[in-house]
Amino acid sequence: MVEWTDFERATIQEIFSKIDSGVVGPAALSRCLIVYPWTQRYFGSFGNLYNAAAITSNPKVAAHGKVVIGGLEKAVKNMDDIKTTYKDLSVLHSDKLRVDPDNFNLLADCLTIVVASQMGQAFTPDVQAAFQKFLAVVVASLRKQYH
């Protein structure tokens, strides 16, 4: 069971209530596909990913970015048992999508960068620590059902 301090709980709730999922999701996913181009291997059906401009304006990338944030919001609503909440998602990523779990950390880093650029000075070290702890728990839960 993950222990969350009051500060961590409040910080995570506040971040997700303030961010625009329609902006952050697409921005984080497209940044991941640009900064770590090997992640494009999972998006063969998304069409034009030839350069940064194409990725940023790709509607399938944008739509999927929103799906990812939706998944994170589920974790925010169930912070005390993300592992159980993510059981089916973990099986999906392992058995159907076959995503190398190391990629989860790459997307997590891009999410951190995007949220940091949105929040500016408000993204203090303590806020960053809380956000990265949350993402670490999410990643560990997504890895759990891999076999």
Added chain:
Amino acid sequence: MSLTDKDKAAVKALWTKISKGADAIGADALGRMLIVYPQTKTYFSHWPDLKASSAPVTKHGKKIMAGVAQAVAKIDDLTSGLLDLSELHAFQLRVDPANFKILAHCLQVVIATMYPNEFTPEAHVALDKFLSNLALALSEKYR
């Protein structure tokens, strides 16, 4: 993943925009690292105060950014350009190279908070490659 001419140009362009704030970036990144990755504090047990705004953290953040500036200037040959720093880290400081990635991440987070419009995905990939190559050059003399 070596630096292309396009990467070098992007890094130099970004550096031009952020170098005036280098001291603040260094201090914030270092202070942030000590909080977000507490295991890194083990390298600074000789400092009385590890808070982000303390004198040793501020001073050392400046020193780190001077190293980054040296790397930007020697971007065409990081290995020989950073030889002195590599020897320092290998034989005296003996910082585990895994920590270079951690500091690189914190530097990028700080740049994102301070220069969100300049730190585009294109600038990000170039800087990430640059900092990886910088870390590699720093580890050159380790073994």
